[in-house]
Amino acid sequence: MIVxxxxxxxxxLRGQKLYKIFTGFNALSYICIADNLLLxxxxxxxxxxxxxxxxxxxxxxxxxFIFAGKYSVSRCGASNSIGFFWLLSNIAVIMMVVSPLIKxxxxxxxxxxxxxxxxxxxxxxCRAAGAVSMQxxxxxxxxxDNRGKLTSGIYKTFNIMGLIGxxxxxLLFRKWQDTWLFQWILIVGAVIGGISTYFIFSIKESPLNxxxxxxxxxxxxxxxxxxxxxxxxxxxxxxxxxLIMMTVPISMLALKEGYMVPYDKAIFFALxxxxxxxxxxxxxxxxxxxxxxxxxxxxxxxxxVLVQLSWIVAxxxxxxGYSLIIFLLCGCCIMGISxxxxxxxxLSVEESDRFGTGLFLSAASGISAGLAGILxxxxxxxxxxxxxxxxxxxxYRIYFGVVLLLSLPSIYFISRLEKLKDWALKxxxxxxxAPRDMKALLLISSLEKVADPKEEDHNIDKxxxxxxxxxxxxxxxxxxxxxxxxxGKAMQALRQMPFGDGAKKALINELEYGEQxxxxxxxxxxxxxxxxxxxxxxxxxxxSNDNYLKGKAMVSLVQLEVKESYRKIEEIFKSxxxxxxxxxxxxxxxxxxxxxxxxxxxxxxVPEQSGPILxxxxxxxxxxxxxxxTFYRFLKHxxxxxxxxxxxxxxxxxxxxxxPLTPGIEEILEAFTKGKEEAPGPLIDALLSxxxxxxxxIAKIVNSFLERVEKDKLKPELIYCIVFILRKKGxx
Numbered sequence: 001m002i003v004x005x006x007x008x009x010x011x012x013l014r015g016q017k018l019y020k021i022f023t024g025f026n027a028l029s030y031i032c033i034a035d036n037l038l039l040x041x042x043x044x045x046x047x048x049x050x051x052x053x054x055x056x057x058x059x060x061x062x063x064x065f066i067f068a069g070k071y072s073v074s075r076c077g078a079s080n081s082i083g084f085f086w087l088l089s090n091i092a093v094i095m096m097v098v099s100p101l102i103k104x105x106x107x108x109x110x111x112x113x114x115x116x117x118x119x120x121x122x123x124x125x126c127r128a129a130g131a132v133s134m135q136x137x138x139x140x141x142x143x144x145d146n147r148g149k150l151t152s153g154i155y156k157t158f159n160i161m162g163l164i165g166x167x168x169x170x171l172l173f174r175k176w177q178d179t180w181l182f183q184w185i186l187i188v189g190a191v192i193g194g195i196s197t198y199f200i201f202s203i204k205e206s207p208l209n210x211x212x213x214x215x216x217x218x219x220x221x222x223x224x225x226x227x228x229x230x231x232x233x234x235x236x237x238x239x240x241x242x243l244i245m246m247t248v249p250i251s252m253l254a255l256k257e258g259y260m261v262p263y264d265k266a267i268f269f270a271l272x273x274x275x276x277x278x279x280x281x282x283x284x285x286x287x288x289x290x291x292x293x294x295x296x297x298x299x300x301x302x303x304x305v306l307v308q309l310s311w312i313v314a315x316x317x318x319x320x321g322y323s324l325i326i327f328l329l330c331g332c333c334i335m336g337i338s339x340x341x342x343x344x345x346x347l348s349v350e351e352s353d354r355f356g357t358g359l360f361l362s363a364a365s366g367i368s369a370g371l372a373g374i375l376x377x378x379x380x381x382x383x384x385x386x387x388x389x390x391x392x393x394x395x396y397r398i399y400f401g402v403v404l405l406l407s408l409p410s411i412y413f414i415s416r417l418e419k420l421k422d423w424a425l426k427x428x429x430x431x432x433x434a435p436r437d438m439k440a441l442l443l444i445s446s447l448e449k450v451a452d453p454k455e456e457d458h459n460i461d462k463x464x465x466x467x468x469x470x471x472x473x474x475x476x477x478x479x480x481x482x483x484x485x486x487x488g489k490a491m492q493a494l495r496q497m498p499f500g501d502g503a504k505k506a507l508i509n510e511l512e513y514g515e516q517x518x519x520x521x522x523x524x525x526x527x528x529x530x531x532x533x534x535x536x537x538x539x540x541x542x543x544s545n546d547n548y549l550k551g552k553a554m555v556s557l558v559q560l561e562v563k564e565s566y567r568k569i570e571e572i573f574k575s576x577x578x579x580x581x582x583x584x585x586x587x588x589x590x591x592x593x594x595x596x597x598x599x600x601x602x603x604x605x606v607p608e609q610s611g612p613i614l615x616x617x618x619x620x621x622x623x624x625x626x627x628x629x630t631f632y633r634f635l636k637h638x639x640x641x642x643x644x645x646x647x648x649x650x651x652x653x654x655x656x657x658x659x660p661l662t663p664g665i666e667e668i669l670e671a672f673t674k675g676k677e678e679a680p681g682p683l684i685d686a687l688l689s690x691x692x693x694x695x696x697x698i699a700k701i702v703n704s705f706l707e708r709v710e711k712d713k714l715k716p717e718l719i720y721c722i723v724f725i726l727r728k729k730g731x732x
Contacts, residue, residue, distance in 0.1 A: 002077045003204050007140065015141035015203045016150060020157045022203075025196035026086075027161035032189025033093055034059065036252050036270040037169070038120060040263055041182040045100045049253050050382040051113060055120055056249030057373020060241065062124030063366020069129035070359050077210050078133035078140075083197040085130030090193040092126060095119025097183050128366060135358045139346055140205055151346070152285025155339050159278040159331075166271035173264040208351070220356030229348055229418045230357055236417050237365035239410040240301055240337050245369040246377050246403045247304050248273075248330045250396070253381075254311055255327075258393035259318040269327045276331025284339045286441045287431075290473070292422030293344035299428060300336035301411045303329050308407060311400040314393065347420055376406075440466045444474045456486050464493035472497055476506045484517050491521040499529045511537045520548035527556020535562055542568050551584030558591040566592055574600050582609075583616045590620030590628075595697045598624055602705045605718050618721045625698060625725030630656055634724070635717065646673035649720065656727045662690055665732055669723070680719055684711050687722060690731050699731050 007015070031037065042052050072081040096119040103112035142150045172181060224230045256266050284296060310326050349357050380402060384395045431438055443462055456478060463471040475497070478490035491510065494503050510522040511534060523541060526534040534556070541553035542565065554572065557565040569592075573585030582604060589597040598621060605617045615635065622631035634652055638645035650669045654661060661669075665686055672683045684706055691703040702722055726732045 002080075002207060002210060006206050007204060011204050012141045012143065015205075018199045018203050019138065019141060020154060022196050022199040023154050023157045024161040025192055025199070027158040028165045029090070029189045029193030029196060031162045031165035031169070032185045032192065033090075033096075033123065034120075036249075036266070036273070037182070037185065038096070039249060039252055040256065040266055041096075041179070041186070042116065043256060044177075044179050044182055044263065045103065045112075045116070047113060047116075049257050050378045050385070051117075052253055053250065053378040053381055054117065054374055056253075057245060057370045057377065058117070058120050059124045059127075059370075060245055060366040060368075060373065061370025062121060062126075062128040063132075063363050063370070065125040065129045066132040066359055066363050066366070069132040072129065073133050074210065077205055077207075078137040079200055079203040079205055081133045082130040082137070083201040085126045086193060086197045086200065089123045089126035089130070090190040092119055092122035093186050093190040093193075095122065097186050100179050100183065128362070132359055132362050135342060135345060136208075136354045137203070137205060138342075139351065139354050140208060141203065142346070149285055149289065151339055151342050152281050152288065155281035155335055156278060156285070159274050159281055159335060163271060163274045163278060166267060166274055169267050170264055170271060173262075173267050177263045220353070221360060223353065224357055224360050230353075232417055233344065233348060234361050234364050236297065236414045237341060237361050238368040239414055240297065240341060241365040241369040242372040243301060243304050243403075243407055243410055244334055244337060245373050246406070247307055247400075248334055249373075250377060250381075250399065250403075251307065251311065251326060251330055254314075254393070254396035254400075255323060258314075258396050259323075260392075261318060269323060272324055272327040273331035273334070276328040277335035278331075279328075280332040280336040281339060284336060284343075286444075287428070288340070288343050290423070290441060290444075291428050292420050293340040293347065294417050294419060294422040295425045295428045296340040297337060297344065297417065298411065298415050298425055300333050300340060301407075301414055303336070304333045305404060305407050305411070307333065308400045308404040312397050312404065314397065316393065344417070344420070348418070436466060440471050444471065456481065457489055460486070460489050460493050464496055472500050472503050476502055479506050479510060487514075487518045488521055491518060491525060495525050495528065504529075504531055504533070507531075508534050508537065511541070515544060515546045515549060519546065520552040523549055523552040523556050527552070527559040530560055532560060535560060538562070539565060542572065547578050547580050551580045554581075554584050554588040555591065558588045566594070570597065570600060573604070579610070579613050582613055586616045586620040590623035593624055595624060595701065598698060598701045599705070602701070602718075605715075606709055606713050614715065614717065618717055621721050622724060625721075625728055627656060627724045627728040630728075631721055631724045634720065638717065638720070649673050653723055653727050653732070656724060657730065659730065661727075662686075662732050665690070672719075680714060680716070681711055683719060683723075684714070687726065687732075691726060694731055696729055696731070698725065698729050702726060 003011075038055060039052050042055055043049075047055070069081055069085065072084060076084070095115055099112045099116035099119065102115055106112065138151065138154065169185065172185070224234065252266065252270065255261055255269055280300075287296060307326055307329050310322070310329070314326075315322060345354075345358065345361065377399075380399055381395065384398050388395055388398055431441075440463070443466065460475065460478060463475055472494065475490050475493050479487050481487050481490070487510070491507065494507070497503070504526075507522040507526055508531070511519050511526060513519075514522060519541070523534075523538060526538070538553045538557050538560070539562070541549050542557075544550050544553070550572065554565075554569045557569065569585060569588050572581060573589060576582060576585065586601060586604070589601060601617050601621050601624075605614060605621070609617065618635065619628065619632060622628045630652065634645060634649065637648070650666060650673065653669065668683050668686045672680065688703060688706050691699040691706070694700065694703070702725070706722075723732065
């Protein structure tokens with residue numbers, strides 16, 4: 001259904017739902033008509049395996065009719081075109097149903113085989129003509145940031161419904177294994193396929209695909225061959241789909257003819273194959289948005305090689321476990337390669353080129369794969385059967401050996417696909433040994449794009465707890481939240497992650513535009529991670545009216561060792577009475593470590609400062625004085641248990657240096673700690689005496705400070721700090 005405008009959000013959402021419903025009915029129909037069931041139907045009716053190989057090639061060869069699909073789309077749009085050809089394909093099933101009856105009437109000649117092949121070819125050709133519109137239609141109803149998840153969901157729906165259908169077929173074939181059962185199943189499949197068209201006809205679309213289909217085929221073909229990215233994609237489509245054709249359907253023939261298993265067992269392994277498809281569609285939905293499609297295409301093609309090797313070394317007698325693994329891998333390959341190629345197509349092909357490019361990609365890959373079946377698989381099986389071993393399984397061992405030799409150079413060419421924003425293949429494989437990263441990917445794939453603030457807070461907590469670098473992209477999306485607390489929490493969570501380029505750019509942007517909100521958090525993280533690109537904005541932040549930002553900028557500039565900012569930081573600290581600026585200024589001066597800054601810190605410690613602010617100043621002093629750890633431990637004791645801290649003070653001072661204390665100073669320290677904190681005069685005089693005339697800069701600064709300050713304004717904590725510093729510097 002075409003509407004003369006772009007689709008709205010709700011129309012796209014409804015289109016996605018209708019397409020998934022269509023996919024479910026289509027899956028049941030396809031399971032009942034095509035693929036493995038059609039091969040088994042042909043064998044049941046008396047077809048040799050080389051004819052069955054031709055039937056296996058028809059789904060691909062039928063793509064020669066996609067040009068009819070292009071003409072149809074140019075007249076009635078993508079959704080109507082799919083529906084029309086789907087109806088025709090299900091009518092063609094009648095020829096397949098009657099072919100065994102022709103055999104009974106005309107004898108065991110080639111007429112019935114011709115009718116069967118003709119019916120199957122018409123069925124697949126009509127589906128190919130309709131299927132060419134599927135990628136452009138999915139591309140239109142998908143949102144830009146959920147294409148990977150939507151395509152994965154479509155494949156998952158197809159596989160789940162196919163699994164249900166195959167489960168029913170297994171039960172039916174356990175009771176009956178006659179040709180008439182196949183015929184009735186084909187009829188039911190055609191009816192279900194007809195019903196599915198109601199949902200595809202109901203999907204709305206803009207004129208985009210209609211207009212694209214009206215473009216000249218020559219122009220599309222010219223652009224395809226002039227654009228290297230498109231040409232490599234077409235080559236990869238041809239090789240990957242041909243490898244699937246020469247491997248997966250023949251695996252079913254190898255199982256049935258090589259091990260002579262009954263039909264119910266063969267259908268069971270078709271069910272296993274679908275289970276593999278379900279698993280890989282779920283896994284690809286998790287991986288695709290992060291890893292990119294290219295490494296997944298290469299990986300799944302390599303699994304095809306593993307399937308071929310498995311048949312070459314297959315045991316001589318049937319093994320449930322061994323066959324189970326082969327068909328699980330077959331399902332993974334079919335769905336995995338199709339899904340990854342479709343995702344690569346949507347990401348790499350421009351929207352205006354999708355229809356024309358998709359048309360030629362489908363035609364080239366389908367016809368090539370069909371010809372591979374007819375010209376390679378079928379003749380190869382016939383020649384091996386005529387001149388090779390009598391053991392049926394050995395025939396397939398030789399066949400897969402030849403296909404393996406063809407697969408290796410094909411995978412090399414596929415690996416030449418142009419890189420998008422992809423992971424390296426080794427990094428994708430490494431996920432198998434990185435449970436934390438896999439847990440992060442599972443969580444990310446389950447989170448809604450937009451949620452309420454409380455849920456987003458909860459999601460950020462979960463991402464932070466995993467502590468995987470793969471959480472970065474999702475955490476960065478929360479920086480778009482209009483709520484301050486959500487953005488702030490997301491940035492705090494980023495502090496716990498490996499720091500990437502995406503986080504760097506987002507935090508620099510937050511630093512530039514987040515004044516009075518979250519810029520101060522960005523400044524802190526950028527400083528901790530030494531992001532030099534943030535320096536200009538951090539210098540600018542020193543002039544900001546946002547004291548939170550200004551304070552964090554001072555510390556970050558020191559962490560980045562921006563020496564031209566030190567003078568400004570000292571000026572801000574000296575002139576400010578704002579607690580936050582004093583605290584961060586003290587931390588910055590302590591980090592700088594310049595003894596000259598002790599003057600500023602000592603002067604700022606004398607006015608009546610609250611405990612937390614004074615503590616920061618004292619810790620900065622001890623940092624410059626070289627006794628940060630020792631004084632920190634003492635100060636913490638002093639806050640928790642002053643009396644106990646006093647009793648251990650002299651002993652802690654002695655430990656700072658191996659040299660003995662200045663004569664007489666120990667007694668003065670003991671007296672000070674035993675009730676004379678309020679009368680620090682004797683201790684101050686002793687400190688003045690010890691520091692007087694010393695050449696060390698710190699000694700001069702302390703001496704000058706003690707001379708000009710009123711003794712009763714010195715808090716005990718400050719005096720303790722000075723004692724530790726002078727002891728560390730060898731003055732006491």
